[in-house]
Amino acid sequence: MDVATNRKQKTLIMVLLCMGWIVNTFDRIAINIAVIPISKEFGLTETQVGLVISSFFLSYAIMQPIGGSLADRFGSRRVIMFSLVAWSLLTILTGVAWSFLSLIAFRFLFGIGEGSYPSASQVSLAETFPKQERARAKSLLLASTKIGGVIGTFVIASMISFSGWKFMFVILGFLGLILAVIYWKYFNPTGKLDVTKKTTNKKISLKEAFKIPLLWQLTVIYFGISIVSWGAAAWMPSYMVKVRNLDMISMGALSSIPSILGLISMLFSGWILDKYMVGREKYLIVFGSLIGIISMYFFIHAPSIAFVVIYGSFINMGVALALTTTLTMPLKYIHSSSIGTATGMVYLGGQLAGVIAPTLMGFMIQKFNGSYDAGFWFLIGALVVSFLVGMTVKNQTIISNEQTAEVSTNVE
Known part of the structure; x- marks a missing residue:
């Protein structure tokens, strides 16, 4: 039956979920910009900078399936409240870091x-929106991350x-705590999960989720896309300042243009997914x-800042199209009672990419005497993986029943 909200x-x-994602994005990307003065203050190499950024993604990845399972079991509100308060406090602590090791520790706990x-936010969508509205709802959440960027x-x-940089982290942390108070008062998804009276649906376990081919495909696709997302987020600010010789404010202003167009691409993706691409989502991923592959190649050889x-x-725009589609498919084809567990598995792939990409790109930049070209070719390779796996995706609907997760070839 329809969601009762x-x-x-x-x-x-x-609105509250979008606010949460915007603050979440602020806190997450802050280190990518702050590492420029931090590396000077602490004397960090490019490899050490990559380790600081990746330490967050290691713990962030581990918590994805755990958080999803907890949200399936206890509801999204409790899990989201804990997460919001915890990451805000750790953001404040990042502002008092005094060494390379303290940065690693705080960023790991922050993750x-x-x-x-x-x-948990995926579970909130399932608690609140019917399937035919979830792609647009998800695209709004993803767009809010772009707005945050x-x-x-x-x-x-x-x-x-x-x-x-120290004062910046403290202010962002207090902003998160203020949002937590607002969540405590107003955030209460009360919609019933999308179940039918004819079937008793059992939540799938993470072990059962690992047996579903479509989830593995989406996990690998999201891994490849996220290599690009996190690799670019970690090193693009430094590239713009060190290679393209921009000051910090000019870098921030020019970086907003691709983000705005990515935001538009995400909103368009959600609309077209709900209206016209049911059962044909893989073509948007491909x-x-x-x-992204073609544009990255030309980016490497760009003759000027304008290009x-x-x-x-x-x-x-290309990455946003593929990313929105990948993260929407579990919302449309996984039973609502198991969305947290299933999407936690997919998110795990993306956050493992966050562990690998910043450190590996930092190592490549250092090895090639400050050249970013090898790192950008690495991003192209990751998108090729997403492209190839996307070609293998079949139109499937995943349904949770009394026994386990079943896959049928009919789209609801």
């Missing part, structure tokens, strides 16, 4: 705190320029990956 409550839940939010890069760069922005914009 009215339009007003849907809007409230969506534990923030890691449950993505999967657009605003955050410029605001964070400006805050660091005027007040230093098309988006192909756009860097143009090709970077096409990369963002």
Whole structure:
């Protein structure tokens, strides 16, 4: 039956989730910009910078399936509240880091705190929206991360320029705690899960999720896409400053252009997925990956800042198209009672990419005497993986029943 929530409550839940994702994005990308002054203050090499960034993703990845399973079991509200408070406190602590090792420790704990939010927010969508609206709802959440990137890069760069990186982290942490108070008062998804009276549905375990081929395909696809997302997020600010000779504020302003176009691509993806691409989602994954591959090749050889922005914009649009489709498919084809567990598995692939990409790219940059070309070719290779696996996806609906997860060839 349809999700029992009215339009007003849907809007409230969506607004709060988007606010959470924006703050989440602020806190997550802050380190990518702050490492520029941090590396100077602590004397860090490119490899050490990569380790600082990747330490977050290691714990963040571990928490994805755990957070999803907890949200399936206890509901999204409790898990989200814990995550929001924990990551806000750890953001404040990042601002008092005094060494390379303290940064590693705080970022690792920060990943534990923030890691449950993505999967739990997926459960909130299932608790609030019917299947035919979930692609658009998910695209709005993903768009909010782009908004966070657009605003955050410029605001964070400006805050660091005027007040230093330590003060910036403290302010962001307190912003998260204020949002937690708002969540405590207003965030309460009360919709019933999308179940039928004819079938008693059992939540699938993480072990059962690992047996579903479609989830493995989506996990690998998301891994490849996320290599690009996290690799670019970690090293693009440094590339723009060190290679393209931009100051911090100019870098933040120009970086917002590809993010804005990626945001538009995400919103378009959600609309077209709900309206026209039911059962044909894989073609958007393939098309988006192909756009990213071609654009990344031209980006490497961009002759000027203008072309860097143009090709970077096409990369963002292609990746956004593939990413939105990949993360929407569990919402449409996994039974609502098991969305947290299933999406936790898919998110795990993406966050493992976050562990690998920043450190490996940092190592490549250091090995090639400051050249970023090898790192960008690595990103192309990752998109090729997503493209090839996307070609193998079949149109499937995953249904949780009394025994386990079954796969049928009919799309609901």
